[in-house]
Amino acid sequence: METRIDRIKKQLHAASYKLTPQREATVRVLLDHEEDHLSAEDVYLLVKDIAPEIGLATVYRTLELLTELKIVDKINFGDGVSRYDLRQEGAAHFHHHLVCLECGAVDEIQEDLLEDVEGVVEKRWNFQIKDHRLTFHGICWRCHDRSSQDPSQ
Amino acid sequence: METRIDRIKKQLHAASYKLTPQREATVRVLLDHEEDHLSAEDVYLLVKDIAPEIGLATVYRTLELLTELKIVDKINFGDGVSRYDLRQEGAAHFHHHLVCLECGAVDEIQEDLLEDVEGVVEKRWNFQIKDHRLTFHGICWRCHDRSSQDPSQ
DNA sequence: TCTTACTTTAGAATCATTATCAATTAAAAA
DNA sequence: TTTTTAATTGATAATGATTCTAAAGTAAGA
Structure with missing residues (x-):
C-alpha cells in the first residue's frame, strides 16, 4: 500500500526536491495533527x-516549500502568526474555516459550497x-450550547 | 448635509472616544483611498x-480603534502586513476580494453573494x-486580456 | 575520489506591531 | 477661571515572527 508520505515524496521528487529526514519529520507532524491549525512555532516544537x-529555520523553509507545492496551505486568522493546514488529497480548492469569537476554536468545512x-x-x-x-x-x-444552558449568560 | 466624517465622529462619541485631529486626519486618508488596501505604514506616510x-504608534492605535468600532476591517492577504479597508456604510458584512496572482491587483466585490x-x-x-x-x-x-492579446504568452 | 548542488544549523538581522512613559490636550468639577 | 482628572499622543524601546547569512554537512553523479 502506498502511504500518504510516499505520495508526498513523489511530489517533492517531481519538483526535484528531496525528502530529507527533517522534511519527513515535519510532514509527519502535519499528518498527525491534521485537525489542528499549527503555527510554525507549534510545528517546530512538535518536530x-x-x-x-x-x-526553526528548517521548519520555516519546509513549510514554505510544502506551501509552494500546494501540499499545505498557509492561512492567517489575524492573530499575528501564519498557520499551516494540510490540503485534502486531490482537493481542488482549500477548505473553509469557522472561527469562534468566544472560545477561539477553529473548525473545518470540507464541503466546497462555493460552486455557484x-x-x-x-x-x-x-x-x-x-x-x-x-x-466565517x-x-x-459548543459556546452556543454552553450559554443556553447557563442562565447567567 | 451630514458628511461621512460627521457620522464617524458620532460613532466615536457613542463609544466615548474623541475625534482628535490625528484621528480625523487618519480617517480622511482612508476615505480618500477607499479603493486601496493600505497597510499601517502606507496610511502613516499619507497622513x-x-x-x-x-x-506611527498613533496611526496603529487609530486603526485598531476603527477596527474595533467596525468602521474599518483589518485584512491580511498573506504578504506579512495587515491592511485596512473601510466598510461600506451600513454594510452588515465585510466585502470580498479578488487577488490577482499575476499582477497583484486587489479588486473588491461589494455584493454579498454568500446569503445561501x-x-x-x-x-x-x-x-x-x-x-x-x-x-479569491x-x-x-486585465491580465487575462493582456495574455490573450499577446501571442508570446 | 572529486565535484557540484542541495540542505541544514545557529544565530544574526529585519520588519511589523505593541508596550512604555513622560508630556500634552481636552473635558469635568469646583 | 482654576483645579482635577482622564484620555491621547509621540518618541522610542521592546517584542515576536519571519527571513537571511555563512559555514558545515550530505548526497549523487562524473
Whole structure:
C-alpha cells in the first residue's frame, strides 16, 4: 500500500526536491495533527520531539516549500502568526474555516459550497479563479450550547 | 448635509472616544483611498502629508480603534502586513476580494453573494455567523486580456 | 575520489506591531 | 477661571515572527 508520505515524496521528487529526514519529520507532524491549525512555532516544537536536532529555520523553509507545492496551505486568522493546514488529497480548492469569537476554536468545512458563487464571480467579474479563502467568524455550537444552558449568560 | 466624517465622529462619541485631529486626519486618508488596501505604514506616510507631526504608534492605535468600532476591517492577504479597508456604510458584512496572482491587483466585490452559503453553514454546523472573510485568488480580467492579446504568452 | 548542488544549523538581522512613559490636550468639577 | 482628572499622543524601546547569512554537512553523479 502506498502511504500518504510516499505520495508526498513523489511530489517533492517531481519538483526535484528531496525528502530529507527533517522534511519527513515535519510532514509527519502535519499528518498527525491534521485537525489542528499549527503555527510554525507549534510545528517546530512538535518536530523536535521526533527529530531534536532540527532548527526553526528548517521548519520555516519546509513549510514554505510544502506551501509552494500546494501540499499545505498557509492561512492567517489575524492573530499575528501564519498557520499551516494540510490540503485534502486531490482537493481542488482549500477548505473553509469557522472561527469562534468566544472560545477561539477553529473548525473545518470540507464541503466546497462555493460552486455557484464562483460561477457568478468568474462570469460577472471575468476573473479566473484558482483558489479561495473563506472564513466565517461567529459563535460555535459548543459556546452556543454552553450559554443556553447557563442562565447567567 | 451630514458628511461621512460627521457620522464617524458620532460613532466615536457613542463609544466615548474623541475625534482628535490625528484621528480625523487618519480617517480622511482612508476615505480618500477607499479603493486601496493600505497597510499601517502606507496610511502613516499619507497622513504625514496632512498632519506631519503624527506618530506611527498613533496611526496603529487609530486603526485598531476603527477596527474595533467596525468602521474599518483589518485584512491580511498573506504578504506579512495587515491592511485596512473601510466598510461600506451600513454594510452588515465585510466585502470580498479578488487577488490577482499575476499582477497583484486587489479588486473588491461589494455584493454579498454568500446569503445561501451562510444559511447552510448556520443550519448544518449550528454556527452563528457574525462576519466573514472571502478572498479569491486567480487571474484578473486585465491580465487575462493582456495574455490573450499577446501571442508570446 | 572529486565535484557540484542541495540542505541544514545557529544565530544574526529585519520588519511589523505593541508596550512604555513622560508630556500634552481636552473635558469635568469646583 | 482654576483645579482635577482622564484620555491621547509621540518618541522610542521592546517584542515576536519571519527571513537571511555563512559555514558545515550530505548526497549523487562524473
